Amino acid sequence: MSTVNDITPSEKIDFSSDQEVRWCPGCGDYSILKQVQTVLEQSGKKKEDVVFISGIGCSSRFPYYLDTFGLHSIHGRAPAIVSGLRSVRPELSVWMITGDGDALSIGGNHIIHLLRRNVDVNVLLFNNEIYGLTKGQYSPTSPEGVVTRSTPMGSTDHRFNPLALVKGADGTFIARSMDRDPKHMREVLARADAHRGTSLVEIYQNCNVFNDGAFEVFTDKASKPANTLFVEHGKPLLFADGTKGICIKEMKPHIIDIGPEFSPDDCWIHDERDNFKASVLVRMFDDTHREGAFPRPFGVFFVHDRPTHETKLQAQVTKAKEVKGLGDLDALLKGAHTWTIK
């Protein structure tokens, strides 16, 4: 993991474009843009080797604000465009910008296939639990019962738990961060970038116009400690300023008080490579108002090394060239069976 702020200003490449940023003042997207620019600057990548592909939605304007190659595509289809691009250009650094509607509603079919194929791309899923660009309808991550412009009597839809869906589709890098914690976001994004395969980072992003405060319980200084759990590889799961922890008993997580009875040594030690524990972490998705609710985890939950889709595709091309020889167009046109008229 590359650490933040260890680069001198003179080495920095400015990744910002000449375009005026046009999100609403106060939007969480500004913070995400800043962190991505910083991570890119510190990565040492060349601007021309980086491609940002987005779908449709507020977040999908993102590529215009970076001085890289950018493709602002159509609603929900960015994963498919990414798959095609990476199939032919596996050496590029590809980032996909999407939202809860783009990735999980209209593009739901594509995101699961991107994950199972393990295409090497950094997917930043901006989750604001609302449709912003269309001015305030509920999204597939909005809580059931939410009153929006399209649901005056409350939403009747059960919501997605995005990271459980990602885990179900065998995602190989699963993480969560939030717009209000820049340092954490930079660390997670740098990890996502380093991973070979589909790195999916869900970012809680506040829409201050249509869904202000959706994540306040996790971001507000007063409520944050008791309601968030920041996981780190090899460290015990502690929260509430170290006064509480999570342990596993009889295959189930439990909240324990750290004190005379339990020490951090009794806690579940986070292991990013543990498939079972990752499944439990992504399922910690309680309504924070519920008595005894689990805190919401943040950080890198799961990392798994699996060959990327494009590596396998390219290997077949290489093998075909080795076995059959480089394609001979005349032999192809001729085929296996000919006859001659004299």
Next chain:
Amino acid sequence: MMQVLFSFKAERTFAMRSRMETPTRNKPVEARQNVVILFAGDSGDGIQLTGSQFTDTNALFGNDVSTFPNYPAEIRAPQGTLAGVSGYQLHFGSVEIFTPGDQCDVLVVMNAAALKANLSKLKPGGTIIANTDGFDKKNLRLAGYIDEADPLTDGSLVNFLLHSVDVTKLTRTALEDTTLGMKEKDRCKNMFVLGFINWMYSRENALTEAFLDRKFGKKPEVLEANRRALVAGYNYGETSETFTMRFEVKAAPMPKGTYRSITGNQGTALGLIAGAQKAKLDLFYGSYPITPASEILHELSKHKNFGVITFQAEDEIAAISSAIGASYGGAIGITASSGPGIALKTEAMGLAFMLEIPLVIVNVQRGGPSTGLPTRTEQADLWQAVLGRNGEAPIPVIAASTPIDCFDMAFEAVQLAIEHMTPVILLTDGYIANGSEPWRFPSSKDLPEIKPPHIQARKNGDPFLPYLRDERGVRPWALPGQAGLQHRIGGIEKQDKTGNISYDPENHEKMVRLRAEKVARIADRFKPIRLDSGPTEGELLVVGWGSTYGAIRTAALQLQAEGMTVAHVHLRHLFPFNKGLGPLLKKYKKVLVPEMNSGQLRQMLRAEFLVDAQGLNKIQGMPFTSEEIKTAIIDLLKS
């Protein structure tokens, strides 16, 4: 469809061996100019194989051939029913052949349902060869013969030359001393039939024997059984007293050269590869399986050593979107489907149009609307191709007219897409996609180079203008990884030259016009319009497009021979039209447009050229016969 994998040298050896094994000819031989034969049976009867083997044998002999496989949508429809009938029609001759034939001279039926489904296609006085075992009470009932009346014995076929042969029994007898089970023996029935037909048309078994060697080389018993059935069928023709006559169709005066057989879908696949090779680009094919386009995916997936990547996407939208991503990365992105799948790709086509990047979309048309008639043919997606997008998004539309033409037009689709930075739609259809004909294939050096409008990377920091157009209105193709060319593009309206987002009203109108003009100017490169046949002015012009080519050509040539001033032009470019088309239409008093739809091209011609074009429209999922076109021409001339 015809995968005959052996060398010509091997064929010759087999030919000699076969001649020694088959009995000497002792029955009179009558010459025929051309013959249409239809093999029909249950979809499990091996009909397609029988047909394609007989086709290969005739093509190798030197006949011109044209075929039309016609199979049910169901993989294994209930045995013995009309729904389960599979057919393979072959037209071969000592003269040039343009269609699989209007009506059949010979109908080979393996069961009652096959007879019932196809009898209407047999000429009066035509020959029926019927497998009597397929006419038992159960088969007659399943085929829907009232009171299980047997047409082979009730005199209803008196106007035809009927030969009843118990193929099943004869095949079993020929294989009596083999250890195969009854089911496996019965699987050899189609070889008995093929052997008999080879005898009937004075052809050797050699090519099929070689094919069997390849196919069953690892199963010696099955190989031996198939070979014996084949020889038994041949010998049956020679010895049976029922058959007093055999026929011969001499080689056609085909242009000199080396030929192979090719289906339309194979032609499309090879044309796409050839285009990518001539542009020195990798080929990315994003596709979702659909009848009748899947063979293109199968064919392309065999040729990865040409830098071909095939991607079976999760759906039609992902198929085209992945191809857009690949083109963005610098490969030639291609997708194909049929009507319902093309409908799903519509929004992404609009994106490719806005991005102004190369993309080829192939529509192997089938009967519509909706799921329609998946295994039948139609030309009803022309408007979908030309008009079917939101906003003003003109995309070049070109169409192939024969299986061979699929190669040429697929190549041209790649060429236009790359050199003009635009998506291109290629229309073929089920009729030519599955049909085959002999192809005097080109040499790679005869195919033109394709020049992508690439641009050099730059270090000097000058701003790059991704939508700065050349004199043809074409923008440069800047690829990720090229220093100094970073830019942002998207489906949202963009400012002229910079490509930045713009909502400016006048800029929008300008961009709509610039994009349309770029596509319209593609017509500048088309060769002058050329008649397929007939006088350069006169009474009547038949305007065709797509797979109606053979039927129209046959009709036009026949009527011209009868002295009528009828001309035929066949359009390959449906949008934009050839610039010579308007003036050409004005040179004839009447214009007839035969189409397998309700008149889509006719309306386009009327709208574009204010010409009183008349339609001949057939919407039955079946191709035109040349007779239908002849009748329509004569009627219009009289009116």
